[in-house]
Amino acid sequence: MTTEHTLVAPRSHPERSFGFGARLLGSQAFWASVATLIICVAITTISGTVATYENVFNTTRNFAFIGIMALGQTAVIITGGIDLAVGSVMGLSGIVFGLMMTSGYSLWSSILVALAVALACGAVNGYLVAYLQLSPFVVTLGMLSIARSLVLVVSNNRMVYQFGPDEELLFALGGGGLFGIPNPVLVLVGLTLVLGALLNFTAWGRHLYAIGGNEQAARLTGVPVNRIKLSAYLLSSLMAGIAAILMIGWLGSVTNALGLTYELRVIAAAVIGGANLAGGEGTAYGALIEAALLEIIRNSLLLAGVDPYWQGTFIGLFIIFAVLLERVRGKRDTALFERIRGKRSG
Amino acid sequence: MGDNGAGKSTLVKIIAGNFPPSSGEILLDGRPVHFHWPTDARHAGIEVVYQDLALCDNLTAAANVFLGREVRRSFAGMFRCLDNAYMYQRARELFAELKSDTRPADLVRTMLGGQRRAVAIARTRLARARTVLMDEPTAAISVRQVAEVLDLIRRLRDQGIAVILISHRMPDVFAVCDRIMVLRRGRKVAEKPVAQTSPEEITGLITGAIERVP
Numbered sequence: 001m002t003t004e005h006t007l008v009a010p011r012s013h014p015e016r017s018f019g020f021g022a023r024l025l026g027s028q029a030f031w032a033s034v035a036t037l038i039i040c041v042a043i044t045t046i047s048g049t050v051a052t053y054e055n056v057f058n059t060t061r062n063f064a065f066i067g068i069m070a071l072g073q074t075a076v077i078i079t080g081g082i083d084l085a086v087g088s089v090m091g092l093s094g095i096v097f098g099l100m101m102t103s104g105y106s107l108w109s110s111i112l113v114a115l116a117v118a119l120a121c122g123a124v125n126g127y128l129v130a131y132l133q134l135s136p137f138v139v140t141l142g143m144l145s146i147a148r149s150l151v152l153v154v155s156n157n158r159m160v161y162q163f164g165p166d167e168e169l170l171f172a173l174g175g176g177g178l179f180g181i182p183n184p185v186l187v188l189v190g191l192t193l194v195l196g197a198l199l200n201f202t203a204w205g206r207h208l209y210a211i212g213g214n215e216q217a218a219r220l221t222g223v224p225v226n227r228i229k230l231s232a233y234l235l236s237s238l239m240a241g242i243a244a245i246l247m248i249g250w251l252g253s254v255t256n257a258l259g260l261t262y263e264l265r266v267i268a269a270a271v272i273g274g275a276n277l278a279g280g281e282g283t284a285y286g287a288l289i290e291a292a293l294l295e296i297i298r299n300s301l302l303l304a305g306v307d308p309y310w311q312g313t314f315i316g317l318f319i320i321f322a323v324l325l326e327r328v329r330g331k332r333d334t335a336l337f338e339r340i341r342g343k344r345s346g
Numbered sequence: 347m348g349d350n351g352a353g354k355s356t357l358v359k360i361i362a363g364n365f366p367p368s369s370g371e372i373l374l375d376g377r378p379v380h381f382h383w384p385t386d387a388r389h390a391g392i393e394v395v396y397q398d399l400a401l402c403d404n405l406t407a408a409a410n411v412f413l414g415r416e417v418r419r420s421f422a423g424m425f426r427c428l429d430n431a432y433m434y435q436r437a438r439e440l441f442a443e444l445k446s447d448t449r450p451a452d453l454v455r456t457m458l459g460g461q462r463r464a465v466a467i468a469r470t471r472l473a474r475a476r477t478v479l480m481d482e483p484t485a486a487i488s489v490r491q492v493a494e495v496l497d498l499i500r501r502l503r504d505q506g507i508a509v510i511l512i513s514h515r516m517p518d519v520f521a522v523c524d525r526i527m528v529l530r531r532g533r534k535v536a537e538k539p540v541a542q543t544s545p546e547e548i549t550g551l552i553t554g555a556i557e558r559v560p
Binding site for chain 2: 201202203206209210212213214216217218219220221222223280281
């Protein structure tokens with residue numbers, strides 16, 4: 001490399017701007033993991049009840065449903081969008097699933113239809129957001145209302161608690177486990193690994209980040225923006241459908257309240273896990289660890305004897321705190337970059 | 347050349363396949379071509395440096411260079427994953443060719459103006475381009491950087507690449523161009539070899555003081 005025309009001499013490590021350690025310390029998912037660990041240890045020493053096998057089994061299973069949906073939500077948020085409809089889509093595909101099972105269809109055909117219903121909702125969201133370029137907030141808010149009302153229409157406001165010939169299979173799927181790990185947790189871990197690989201190692205993942213970073217630039221450079229955005233909303237709804245089926249298998253019943261207000265917890269998990277609502281940032285691991293953190297806090301509060309009515313307050317505070325943290329982090333990064341620029345030009 | 351709102355950037359985006367033309371046709375080597383996507387124009391050897399550079403701040407320099415045409419390789423015979431090693435290597439070579447100190451693994455967000463420009467220009471060097479469109483490449487940069495960009499344009503010309511320069515800056519245009527075309531309100535009002543015109547005449551054509559030159 002000739003230095004004749006370069007404005008600045010190359011630094012000693014021309015490839016790496018920030019080392020692995022620095023990147024780790026700068027990642028929100030890392031700090032969230034640390035916070036989760038600290039809270040676990042603290043609660044265990046205080047109450048001595050968290051670490052029992054039953055409680056860990058229950059807690060991990062509880063966060064699995066939110067975590068699965070948070071994965072899809074993360075993909076949507078990376079593109080700079082938001083999916084408020086996940087809770088309602090979960091309810092709709094769940095009630096359709098329950099009604100199919102109770103009328104004697106097999107587990108597999110019921111799963112197929114339930115996931116197809118979820119995908120149909122995602123397709124409507126994605127089409128309106130990507131191709132007609134409507135605001136994702138408004139579109140998915142509309143779908144939240146539509147899907148929730150369809151739950152009542154389809155179920156005629158009755159509860160489903162008998163699941164036909166494949167009932168045992170369903171309960172084993174949602175309520176059972178393998179090697180002492182609940183099935184929903186295994187599904188969550190599997191999906192996290194798959195999404196993590198897709199985000200990091202495929203053109204699809206790179207395009208998601210590109211769209212969130214600068215949608216106009218992505219369009220100009222030939223990224224199939226509409227198709228990629230549509231796929232993110234499809235993924236989010238599909239995850240809601242998967243979570244619905246697993247949850248029904250665990251609960252053993254479907255009511256019209258399935259998934260009600262879950263969008264809040266799902267978005268909270270994704271955002272606290274490092275997904276930036278402005279787009280362009282977010283990781284699969286972050287979504288998983290944050291779903292865990294929220295559930296552990298909820299569980300700890302319950303065990304510590306805090307009135308469950310306070311739960312919403314704590315979760316709300318956590319969301320605000322996470323966004324605040326992001327702001328602080330953003331400022332620090334900006335200051336760091338300014339310093340680097342100063343050094344280069346000085 | 348042309349005033350604000352004359353349609354220069356729109357014309358660039360039509361040629362690059364971002365917008366469909368409402369009428370008229372594009373001839374390349376005398377043959378009509380139709381571009382529906384930016385990738386169509388690229389396959390025909392047309393590359394563009396956009397006015398705002400069209401960069402994603404949250405991605406690395408190498409990711410931006412290859413945006414929309416990522417190099418992939420098969421993994422375990424079925425999955426097509428990004429070949430980051432190759433893309434970083436190629437980006438590093440391109441930056442070296444451009445005599446830029448831009449590093450492939452840096453996030454664009456952390457970069458200076460000149461480095462950002464190098465990323466946008468490196469894109470045009472990926473494929474064997476025959477035509478490069480540059481939309482205001484010398485706007486809002488230092489005198490020294492202007493000289494570098496003009497030097498680059500001359501080097502592209504010497505390699506037999508046609509450069510279409512969109513610019514407001516009269517001195518730059520007269521320094522590197524062979525032919526000047528003036529747009530006013532979406533219409534071509536003049537097309538002249540540089541040797542047969544003057545900055546005064548072009549200014550008159552841009553503002554409308556001179557109606558039209560046949």
